[in-house]
Amino acid sequence: MNDLEEIATLLAEPEPSAGAVARGRDRLQRRARAGRARRRAGWFVPGVALVAAGAAAAVVLATGAPTNDGVPVTGKEVLLMAAVSAERTPQGSGTYWHVTRQWSTSDSPSMESWTRRDGKRWSKGEPGDPADAVVPVPAWKTLSLKGAKVSFEDLERLPTDPEALKAWIAERKGNENDMSASEIQGDPTFTLLALITELPAPAEVRSAAFRALAAMPGVENAGAVEGGQRLRFPDPEGGKDIELVVDPEQARVTRANLIVVDNGDVAWSDKFISVTTEWTDRLPSVQQS
Template sequence: MDDLQLIRQTLDAPPPSARATFQARGRLDAAIGGSAPVSARRFPVRLRWSLSGGVVLAAVAGVVLATTAAHPEHADRGGTTQVLGDRSAQTILLAAATRAGADKTGKYWHVETIAVAGPQRVGTAPDQYNLVDRSATANWIARDPEDTSWTGTRDLGWRPDTEADQRAWSEAGSPKQWDLSVDGSVDGSPAGTRRLTMTAGKGQLSPVDSRTTYLQDLGGFDLTQIQQLPTNPSKLRALLLSRMAAAGLTAGSSGADTFLFGAVSQLLLDVPAPPAVRAAAFTVLAGIPGVDSVGTVKDADGRQGLGIEMNRTSPGGFVERHQLILDSSTYVIMGESFSGSQGAAAPIKHGESVVVAAEWTDQKPEPPAAS
C-alpha cells in the first residue's frame, strides 16, 4: 500500500480532483502586503508589512513572522539544497503524527520563536551591507484554564543578514552600533537619528488574558474547546471544514485546501492542543492535495530541515508559498516561512520564523534568552 492509499483510507481525504490553491491567502497577504486580516490573538504586538511595504506594529496571531524584504543576497542563505528521493510529504507528515502522538502533556504549551525583521541598509556606498533585527517571543500557555498563561519578549539586537553582509560588516571593522538619520527622535537616540545596536535588550514576562481564543480565522476556540478537539483525523478535518464553511469558504472552493493547510499549521504551532489532537492535525496535513516535499531547506538561522510546502499561483502568475520546516530526525516543526514572487523571480517579500521550542513542559515560565 502506498502513502496516498494509506492516507485516503485513514483520513477520507478529498478526491484527487480537488485543487491545491494557496491557503493562507489572508495570512500571507497580511504578512506580505497588509491587505488582509491576520488572526487576532491576545499575545504581544508583532511586526507585519504595511500597504506601503514598510514594517509596522500590529496585533498578529501565533508564531512571530519574520518579515524581510527580499533582495538577491538572500540566495546565500536558503533554498533547497538537495532532494530526498522517495521521502514524500505524506511520509514525513505521518512520521510527525506518530512522533506527536507519543508526547506527554505538561503544565504549559511552550512556544518560543525568533522573528527576523528588515533588511536595513547601512554603511557608506559602495561599502554598504544589510542588517536584520532579531526579536524573540516565548508563550507559555497553561493547560488548565484556571492557571495563568504568560508571554515573554526580548529584543536580540541587529546583525548582518547574509554571508555576504557578514563579510562586508567585517571589512567595515565589525561595528556594534549604527546611527541612522530619521525625521525625529526614536528609541531614546538623539533627535534626528535612530541607533541600531547588536546588544540584546532586557527580557520581559507578562501574564496573558485567560479569555484568549485560538484559531480566530475559524471563528475561535477557547481553551476548553481546544482540549476537546477530535483526535480522529477525519473528524478533526470535518470540524475544520465546517468552520471554514461558516466563514464562507467551502470544501472544493478556490483556496479551501491552502486555507486548511494554514489553519492546521497554526493549530500545530500556536495552540495548546493535546498530543493526540496534534497527531490528528499532522495526519490532516498529510491528506491535503497539493502538499509537497521540497527536500532539505534552511531556516533563517541556517539550520537544515525537511521542507513541506503549499503553493498558490494567481491568474496573473504571482506565486505564493507557505512552507513548514521539520527536523529530519524528530519531525518537530522548527520553522515556517511565507514568500511571494512573480513567476520564477526572486521573492518580492519574504517572511520567516525560527521555532526554538514548541513543546509541552512543566518548566517555570521565563523570558527568552538573550542569545
C-alpha cells in the first residue's frame, strides 16, 4: 500500500485517530504546496443567468495536469480529507446564515443572502433586486433542497451516515419544476453539492455529504490551484463536467462552475464563481418594499 492509498484507507474509517488525520493532512499539504498553480484571471463571464434546474447550460474549462509532486492526489482522497475536517469544524452560531457569491470582475456585483433561523430571508444583488439595496425576500423563496422547502431544523435532522443520507435523498419528494432531471430520477449529486456549498448543514451532515461524493464514480483531481484542489465530477445529466475547488483543510468549496442555489435553481458559468458562507449577527440596512 502506498502512502496515498493509506490516506484513503485511514480517512474512510469512521473515527480515524488524531495521528492518522495529521499524517494524512501533512502528506496532502506537501503535495498541494509542491504543485501550487498560479492564480487564473477572469473566472466568470458577467451576466450568467439563474436557470431552471433542468436546463443547465454547457460549461467548458481548461485545466492543468492532475498531479502534485509527481504523485496523483485523487479526488476521493481530497473529499475524504474534507469529510474528516468537517467533522472537527465547529458549526458556528449567529442570527443569520450569510451566503456571498462573488464574480471575478470588479464591475460585477456580488450576490448575497441572509437567512434567519425562522426562515425569513433578505437578499442583495440577486436578479430583480434594486441596485445596492438589501431587500426582504418573498416568503415562498425560502431555503430549498431537492425541490422542496427545507428548514434549519430539517437540515439538523438529516442522516450523518453517507449511505443513509443518499437513501434519504432518493426518497425525498419535491416540486419537479424545481428539480433537475437527475434529481427527479433519484440521483443525489446536485443535492449533495447543495449541502456542502451553500446550505447551513451541520458539520456531521456536511461530512456525510463529502463522503458520499467521494464514493461516487468518476471524481478526478485536476491539481492544486488557489483556494484548494480542483475537482471534476461527471454531470449526472450527461453535460460538461461539474468543477469545484475544495479546500480540504477547511472543508469548504471555495469556487465552482455552478451554483446550486438555495431556492432550487442552478446557475452555471463557463468559468469559476467564488462562494463564501458564514454565520453573522449583522443584517445591513434593509430597504422596505
